[in-house]
Each structure stands twice: as C-alpha cells, then as structure tokens.
Amino acid sequence: MIGEICEAYDIEIEEMELMEDHIHLLVSIPPSRSIGEAVRIIKSLGGRGLFREYPGLKKRLWGGELWEDGYFARTVGDRMTSDVIRKYIISHRELEHGPAQLALKLRS
Secondary structure (H helix, E strand, C coil), rough: HHHHHHHHHCCCCEEEEECCCCCEEEEECCCCHHHHHHHHHHHHHHHHHHHHHCCHHHHHCCCCCCCCCCCCCCCCCCCHHHHHHHHHHHHHHHHHHCCHHHHHHCCC
C-alpha cells in the first residue's frame, strides 16, 4: 500500500523496512513537496487504506490512531549519504529477520 501511495505522488522508495512498531523509508521526494507533506501523504492515505481494508483495526488501537504524531527525517548530504541510510535500514532488516532474531524466536 505504501508503494502504491508513493508511486501516485511521485515519491520514489529507494529502501524500505517495515518494523513491528515503525517503518524505515529512504525516499526521493520531488522538489515540489516538503518532507512534512510527503510524511502526511503516506501516513494519512496509508491509515485510511488500512482502516478501510481492516475495519476492526481502529477498535484495537489505543485511541483509534494508527500513527504517532511525530516522525524522524534526515536529508542526505556530504556526510550522511543515501548509502549510509540504506545500510542503516538494511542492518535493521537483518537484525529483525536475520540469524540473531531467529535464534531468539526459537528459544521462546
């Protein structure tokens, strides 16, 4: 769903990882949009779509809200390159789904 939203609004997803309680995205946003506007688009349309697809979801959430109000955004530049951010996202994917997590799940 996030991919479809981004495509419709010309936001290019370069890397994405869905965590249990948050999402990591490396995106390229057109110059005509601000970071805040891109976040609002993804959160509002994503929430609306999930509530439409899973009507009982809203009742299970604290206060009926899917997303927290805030977000963290970092722009790329000389020291913080897209490669650094991509590696950060991939490292979380490996932590979440890699051998260390598998071992923890097997012990449970």
